[in-house]
Amino acid sequence: MEIKDLYREIVNEHNLYPVHKGEMEAPDLILEGVNPSCGDDIYLQLKLDENGVVTEGMFNGSGCAISQASTDMMLDLIIGRKKDEALKLAEGFMSMVRSTATPEQIEELDEAAALESIAHMPARVKCATLGWKTMQKMLSGETGSATTEKD
Numbered sequence: 001m002e003i004k005d006l007y008r009e010i011v012n013e014h015n016l017y018p019v020h021k022g023e024m025e026a027p028d029l030i031l032e033g034v035n036p037s038c039g040d041d042i043y044l045q046l047k048l049d050e051n052g053v054v055t056e057g058m059f060n061g062s063g064c065a066i067s068q069a070s071t072d073m074m075l076d077l078i079i080g081r082k083k084d085e086a087l088k089l090a091e092g093f094m095s096m097v098r099s100t101a102t103p104e105q106i107e108e109l110d111e112a113a114a115l116e117s118i119a120h121m122p123a124r125v126k127c128a129t130l131g132w133k134t135m136q137k138m139l140s141g142e143t144g145s146a147t148t149e150k151d
Helices: 003-016 065-078 083-097 103-108 110-120 122-139
Strands: 029-035 040-048 054-062
Touching (some): 003 110, 029 122, 040 122, 054 065, 065 110, 065 122, 083 103, 083 110, 083 122, 110 122
Antiparallel strands (some): 029 040, 040 054
């Protein structure tokens, strides 16, 4: 199996069988993320403990395979991590889809690194970053919905 096929399989698995899609009971934080250029729309829900560790995460909404898979992979990565660690991972992801990430940043992204080739598809970068930008805005304490419009 070629590496490209493996990456496609990872994205398809997270899109078709997302672990973190659904409604969370009593989330601490909830924020809508919107990609107005294609209509992707998610609601990210997180629970944090008293130490700022993401203890649970879910999302719902609709969107393309890339936005759904990317958000599910993101949640796999950030659950169990402190806010600053989650934000650092988001910075690495943003660098990766802009082709400026270091090999270390890409390695830290685990399965989310399967989306590295998105950097060569500018129209799809907004899809891949929707969940990540929503999480960044949420954990940074910003209000209002997150949007990928400004990319």
